[in-house]
Amino acid sequence: MSRYPRLQSLQEISEVMKRYYVQRSIMARLRPVAYVTSGAPVEILEAMGILTLYPENYGALCGAQGAAVGLCQVSESAGYPADLCSYARSHLGAAMSPKQAPLHGLPRPDLLVCCTNICGTVLKWYEALAEVYRVPLFVLDVPFQRTTPPEPHIVAYVSEQLHELIAWLQAHTGRRLKQERLRQTLQYAREAVSLWQEILAFGQHRPSPINAPDLFVAMAPIVTLRGTRKAVECYRHLKAELEERVARGIGAVPGERYRLLWDNIAIWYRLYRFFRPFMDAGACFVADTYTNAWTVALEVDEPFTGMALAYTGVFINLDLSTRLQTIMKLARRFQVDGVVMHANRSCKPFSITQYEVREALRAELGLPVLILEADMTDSRLYNDGAIQERIAAFLESL
Amino acid sequence: MYTAGIDIGAITAKAAILRDGELLATAAIPAGYDRARAAGRVLELALAQAGISRDQIVRLIGTGYGRVLVHGADRTVTEVTCHARGAHYLCPEVRTVIDIGGQDSKAISVGADGRVLEFVMNDKCAAGTGRFLEVMAQALEEDLAGFGALALAASRRVTISSTCTVFAESEVITHLAAGADKAALAAGIHEAIATRLATLVGRIPVRDVVVLTGGVALNVGVVRMLEEKLERRIVVPGYAQLAGAIGAALIAYTDVMDR
Numbered sequence: 001m002s003r004y005p006r007l008q009s010l011q012e013i014s015e016v017m018k019r020y021y022v023q024r025s026i027m028a029r030l031r032p033v034a035y036v037t038s039g040a041p042v043e044i045l046e047a048m049g050i051l052t053l054y055p056e057n058y059g060a061l062c063g064a065q066g067a068a069v070g071l072c073q074v075s076e077s078a079g080y081p082a083d084l085c086s087y088a089r090s091h092l093g094a095a096m097s098p099k100q101a102p103l104h105g106l107p108r109p110d111l112l113v114c115c116t117n118i119c120g121t122v123l124k125w126y127e128a129l130a131e132v133y134r135v136p137l138f139v140l141d142v143p144f145q146r147t148t149p150p151e152p153h154i155v156a157y158v159s160e161q162l163h164e165l166i167a168w169l170q171a172h173t174g175r176r177l178k179q180e181r182l183r184q185t186l187q188y189a190r191e192a193v194s195l196w197q198e199i200l201a202f203g204q205h206r207p208s209p210i211n212a213p214d215l216f217v218a219m220a221p222i223v224t225l226r227g228t229r230k231a232v233e234c235y236r237h238l239k240a241e242l243e244e245r246v247a248r249g250i251g252a253v254p255g256e257r258y259r260l261l262w263d264n265i266a267i268w269y270r271l272y273r274f275f276r277p278f279m280d281a282g283a284c285f286v287a288d289t290y291t292n293a294w295t296v297a298l299e300v301d302e303p304f305t306g307m308a309l310a311y312t313g314v315f316i317n318l319d320l321s322t323r324l325q326t327i328m329k330l331a332r333r334f335q336v337d338g339v340v341m342h343a344n345r346s347c348k349p350f351s352i353t354q355y356e357v358r359e360a361l362r363a364e365l366g367l368p369v370l371i372l373e374a375d376m377t378d379s380r381l382y383n384d385g386a387i388q389e390r391i392a393a394f395l396e397s398l
Numbered sequence: 399m400y401t402a403g404i405d406i407g408a409i410t411a412k413a414a415i416l417r418d419g420e421l422l423a424t425a426a427i428p429a430g431y432d433r434a435r436a437a438g439r440v441l442e443l444a445l446a447q448a449g450i451s452r453d454q455i456v457r458l459i460g461t462g463y464g465r466v467l468v469h470g471a472d473r474t475v476t477e478v479t480c481h482a483r484g485a486h487y488l489c490p491e492v493r494t495v496i497d498i499g500g501q502d503s504k505a506i507s508v509g510a511d512g513r514v515l516e517f518v519m520n521d522k523c524a525a526g527t528g529r530f531l532e533v534m535a536q537a538l539e540e541d542l543a544g545f546g547a548l549a550l551a552a553s554r555r556v557t558i559s560s561t562c563t564v565f566a567e568s569e570v571i572t573h574l575a576a577g578a579d580k581a582a583l584a585a586g587i588h589e590a591i592a593t594r595l596a597t598l599v600g601r602i603p604v605r606d607v608v609v610l611t612g613g614v615a616l617n618v619g620v621v622r623m624l625e626e627k628l629e630r631r632i633v634v635p636g637y638a639q640l641a642g643a644i645g646a647a648l649i650a651y652t653d654v655m656d657r
Binding site: 362386394397 | 463476477479502513514516517519601
């Protein structure tokens with residue numbers, strides 16, 4: 001048996017995700033399918049019985065299965081630049097050449113819903129998809145959040161578009177949004193988010209029962225199944241298992257010596273392997289900014305204002321000082337000894353603040369910070385020799 | 399009591415032997431393709447210079463990219479830690495180490511005891527490394543030693559705008575085709591590498607004394623232009639190229655003393 005016992009609930013989540021893709025492929029013949037961005041207000045679509053699929057999650061899957069590079073090359077041959085986000089390149093490659101894609105690509109969409117709260121790339125990516133599939137596209141324009149809470153006109157602007165989205169979905173699918181269904185969906189989403197917050201908080205224990213790569217596996221339902229009972233069930237099980245680990249004093253990394261904070265999206269093609277040298281040195285990633293992005297609570301009683309606030313306030317749509325405060329708070333609350341930042345070639349909005357954040361972490365908390373250049377799915381941008389060297393030197397300096 | 403450090407870098411293999419924590423002998427040879435063999439050879443050379451045999455070495459530490467290939471090493475330590483220790487030995491007042499190796503360059507903030515406080519390294523790009531200089535020297539048919547002197551003798555500089563080694567080389571070739579002055583080009587190349595390094599160094603708080611280690615420290619052109627960019631004096635200690643191996647041998651010594 002491995003020195004690092006896996007959480008049983010992660011196995012369950014992996015199974016749920018496998019079934020998710022299979023079931024949705026089958027159900028796609030019966031119900032309208034919408035591709036949505038990871039920060040889209042999925043509760044509305046879920047409540048209307050529209051099947052949602054996440055090209056970004058699919059991109060991560062391509063990365064994890066080692067299929068991303070081949071698919072990126074397909075889209076690069078078609079003229080997409082190598083500097084474009086590798087989720088976009090992987091997914092566009094899969095759309096153009098489904099035969100070589102995991103699961104033979106995603107089922108064809110009937111609709112596209114693009115929410116700009118996560119980046120500007122999705123806008124062009126979805127426009128390209130609209131051309132490939134010749135299906136209608138709805139763009140939900142979310143302004144950058146410069147203050148917390150956001151200015152009232154931003155909330156009103158986003159909230160108004162949510163109503164437009166509903167009318168648009170009704171017009172294209174003939175499905176009505178029942179308020180009761182929306183309420184129920186928001187309730188599930190709220191419960192899942194709340195459980196997810198509790199799960200992340202387990203990292204505060206010493207030793208921490210959970211490590212960042214575990215969270216990268218565990219996060220799939222909070223992204224793709226938000227608003228369903230299944231997500232709530234998965235997280236109840238995971239939470240119970242973590243409670244048991246804490247009660248028995250079991251750490252995710254046996255002999256935990258260092259507590260670290262991770263910044264940015266996972267490196268999907270090296271999910272556990274990347275963390276191995278850290279684990280071998282007794283370093284556990286007790287908190288991260290990535291999985292923490294899905295902790296914005298949803299309001300059930302004021303659904304539209306609530307969704308507008310939640311979807312505007314996603315981590316990478318925030319101004320530098322709010323992000324900084326979020327990271328500082330995580331560093332303090334989880335009592336970390338250092339920070340590792342993935343300078344992700346693909347995700348500029350996530351990576352652009354890193355050197356500023358690094359300065360602040362050093363100046364205000366005296367924390368050592370390691371910045372590693374890589375990419376979330378394009379393994380051609382990962383230089384193992386150089387990365388291992390930097391990790392080893394960082395661990396020696398702790 | 400003898401301890402040794404072997405630093406297998408991207409271009410050169412280096413060895414240092416200490417007697418009771420004091421430098422006794424050193425050796426450096428090209429690492430070649432068979433790094434394991436180079437590790438053995440360079441140690442033999444250092445042993446011969448020290449006039450001792452292999453079994454007199456109480457503890458041996460390997461460092462550098464090829465550190466796992468050092469046969470018989472008691473343990474391995476990264477070159478960041480070793481260069482900091484080595485630089486501290488060569489210049490105890492050091493607070494900032496700039497190490498320019500063949501494959502990468504690094505800036506290390508060092509505590510009064512020679513420990514690493516923090517470090518930054520170039521990422522995934524050969525610009526600002528020894529390899530960059532090597533490629534450029536080849537393009538101008540200069541040996542590495544003469545290359546720096548040529549750059550300093552120039553009365554003007556041709557600007558090399560590409561930061562990528564491959565693109566910079568073709569830029570140099572374009573300039574040559576246009577009849578550019580060789581010295582002015584050499585100066586431009588050195589300025590390009592110094593600018594790149596200064597940017598890297600700027601990511602850590604630079605405190606005096608600044609020490610330059612690694613093979614590129616032997617190039618006087620890089621040293622002067624880096625001083626110009628950083629607006630600070632840079633100390634190049636004797637044995638700068640051997641700082642990593644010396645640091646490894648020192649850590650070996652400390653290991654034994656701490657036992």
